[in-house]
Amino acid sequence: MVIHQIAVQQGLRHTLYTELVPEARERGISKTNLMIVVVVLLSFLFLALETEPTLAAQPAWQAAFDTFNVAVVAIFAVEYVVRVYVSGLQPEFAGLSGRLRYMTRVYSIADLLAFLPEMIALLLGAGIPLIALRVFRLFRLIKLARFVPAFDVLGAAVRRAGSQLLTTLAMALALVYVAAVALYFIEGVGGQQQEMFQSIPRAIWWAIATLTTVGYGDVYPVTPLGRAFASVIALAGIGVVALPAGVFASAFSDELRERELARLKDRVEEIEAEAGAAPEESQA
Amino acid sequence: MVIHQIAVQQGLRHTLYTELVPEARERGISKTNLMIVVVVLLSFLFLALETEPTLAAQPAWQAAFDTFNVAVVAIFAVEYVVRVYVSGLQPEFAGLSGRLRYMTRVYSIADLLAFLPEMIALLLGAGIPLIALRVFRLFRLIKLARFVPAFDVLGAAVRRAGSQLLTTLAMALALVYVAAVALYFIEGVGGQQQEMFQSIPRAIWWAIATLTTVGYGDVYPVTPLGRAFASVIALAGIGVVALPAGVFASAFSDELRERELARLKDRVEEIEAEAGAAPEESQA
């Protein structure tokens, strides 16, 4: 009886392991993990909607938010307990010290922070301010990172672009500063003494809005000389400020293409190995 | 007499077939279909002008709109009847059941909806609200799609860009969300408690306007911390948000070039085949 129970437990534990630990599968994502990703995405959608005063004022929406939040806390709490439980199947996290090592990983701490503050608030009543709770919900982003290799690509692309990214970024920042100082002297100190250009930090805000071509229109030169300068800076500078973005985009695209190629190559080799193994088996 | 009449009818039907069915020609577009394309484009121009209050108030323009609409309904009605009539020449639409199959195709339903609601409204008087009629006119876009292979290229480009498009899109959306949450906390919750940043969905509107560099200027940060964050996000993020557009543009351009190459290759082979067949004929 006991042995059978242990076997069932072992079987369950193994099933949970393959369902929850991404490294347990070669490709793709398990149904449980896919559900967790969907819950995290939904929780971000609800976090956004919750902050909207026109929705929060309606009782129906408020009830929906409350129900959803309780459900999410419950799901993430269960998920956390099970993850700690099955982590023992991985050799590096076996034993009590291994379990402790598992629980102090970034991912595990994020898993905990993703539900614990909210759970305490639910159990104790409104002891924690709402804003703090909402900030803690952002830790759910790290839960996602586990399943999304793209975040990894981001870092690799930055490393790949390396010194080119640094040089172009330094140049862009230098141009922003020089443009801001020029317009500060022309518009803020001389001429119309515009309030929006009356310090270099304010002029930097203008320079960034202009050189990224966002151009909100909250700050713009009004003197003829300021406009002439701004025109020359805009025509010449947009290319320079767009350089780091271009360098990064091209590094990112290269990185992505290489990884896809490597993945396809692995897959082809795998299929060839299987095809090579199969005839031998049939010969045997 | 009767046989002669049938022959004439058959001849007319065949002429109509080659004029109306795009698949009946190897290349280019028949004069009748070109006229239909022009009528559709004109109907979109008139739809736009009709909605302009300053024009709709003038009797001369109103009369022009009415005349044009009646003419378009008449043309599309005749076109629909003739299309159904000649569809029988295509083997897959022969017979009554074939005709029914033809009439339930997307293109045929769009052909019907492109004139029927307006025709009913004209015959019965103003029974259908004007807005509904105008919405139905948008089905004329599908009439165009029949002749424009570019819509097809659009889909092929999306498929070609595939996982790269998905990854970059996910990254762009994640960045938009993170930027919005950051500015919501800085501008909406803390600091100046700006009304435009007082919920995450509103902050998302700002993030999209900024990271696409549209920058309407209806929403922008005003606190020093908010501006510092927005500056960093703008400088770093514009490249990331532009990535999916860049990936798509390059896939679209590649797809278009390949198709043009394939078309030119086909044409060359055709000419060579004709050149090869001709001498043999002259030898015979």
Add this chain to the structure above:
Amino acid sequence: MVIHQIAVQQGLRHTLYTELVPEARERGISKTNLMIVVVVLLSFLFLALETEPTLAAQPAWQAAFDTFNVAVVAIFAVEYVVRVYVSGLQPEFAGLSGRLRYMTRVYSIADLLAFLPEMIALLLGAGIPLIALRVFRLFRLIKLARFVPAFDVLGAAVRRAGSQLLTTLAMALALVYVAAVALYFIEGVGGQQQEMFQSIPRAIWWAIATLTTVGYGDVYPVTPLGRAFASVIALAGIGVVALPAGVFASAFSDELRERELARLKDRVEEIEAEAGAAPEESQA
């Protein structure tokens, strides 16, 4: 005496010919033509300054404008007469009928319109309205075109981009129209019934300002649904609307590179031919 005078006249005519007719030189631009280019550019600068009310109100500037305009009219009048005079040295414009053929060329008519209306106004007093005179001054742009091969590259780039440019342009326009119709229904007809979206042509103005990322901020959606739509359209559409510009830019750049290559190749061949010819001469 008479013969000598004719010879001098012939020599002068020939000198004027090589100075004025661009085709008379293999490379570069003659000093006289360079001066004409500078005068044309200056006349555009003065045209711009003249229209500025704050400058036109000052007597000193007004005097400078008047003096400059008289000088320019005199220079262009002399240039025109001399050009007609020396055109006879080109075989295709020899004789009276050739001279007439020369005077009816686009360039010659532009040369005439670049000074004649202004000269008549100066001689007769202010018979011609100032605005008309200023419009006529724009014909001086065509005088420039004679010396600038880049305008020629522009046309060649458009032809080179050909069907790709057409397809992407059609797609961009279709997207602009669809985006405008969608926002017209959401913002203009439904919801807040914004005045700026109350007709499709007005919505098209919004769509173009948004999809080109100019974003003046004079028109923008205010309803949640309108903003959601606009966000999706902006994220997806900016890539599509930027396609024709990208296609053109790449065609232009290719065209420019090819021409520079061809020019360098010609130069190399020339030098080689000279180097090849020189030893033979020294051998002889």
Add this chain to the structure above:
Amino acid sequence: MVIHQIAVQQGLRHTLYTELVPEARERGISKTNLMIVVVVLLSFLFLALETEPTLAAQPAWQAAFDTFNVAVVAIFAVEYVVRVYVSGLQPEFAGLSGRLRYMTRVYSIADLLAFLPEMIALLLGAGIPLIALRVFRLFRLIKLARFVPAFDVLGAAVRRAGSQLLTTLAMALALVYVAAVALYFIEGVGGQQQEMFQSIPRAIWWAIATLTTVGYGDVYPVTPLGRAFASVIALAGIGVVALPAGVFASAFSDELRERELARLKDRVEEIEAEAGAAPEESQA
């Protein structure tokens, strides 16, 4: 005693030389120079903060600014004296005339202007206006240029892009002018006679804001004809105005890549030479 002192002095001078003169090292930057770069960057940060009225009004910040400025002046004064002192170790600056030649270099004059005006103001009291002092601080940018090879790349990229950059720039400027003149006639002269379009220079400001897609929203057409023109110009012109930036960006990126390649190649050759020399040494 005296000889020993001279030797110590010579040793110190040599150490200072290797620490201060960038050419004394093959790669990287010395700790002293790195500190100077950081001080220059900090001085730009403080220059920006100092101009902000909300900070300058607070005594604590004012004290920080004053202390920092005195420290910077002291550091740069010491640096200048030491640089002049050790420059004698470079053969071209040896002797009194060499020292004079060193002190009249652009870098040395910038070094002097980076602290002298401020030092005089500190010693004499507020004899020099604050604005002038702040302008002089910008000379510190030239101090940076000594250590940043990227400024050099900028010039090389412009030379590399050469005639392509010139042609595209001319085309962009021509388009800006033509667009401005068109909108001046449509919006400023005819139609609504908008004040913002009432001269060509003002219309040029609109054209640049539009064609660079900055779009502040301080100027935009309001008449239907003006909007139609502006739409066509925006759709067609953005590609043209972005051309010079694109040409420059690609030249810059090529230049940067080539230099990195050359640097890596040098490094490889160096390592190979060392590896080749080492065995010989061990053989000997």
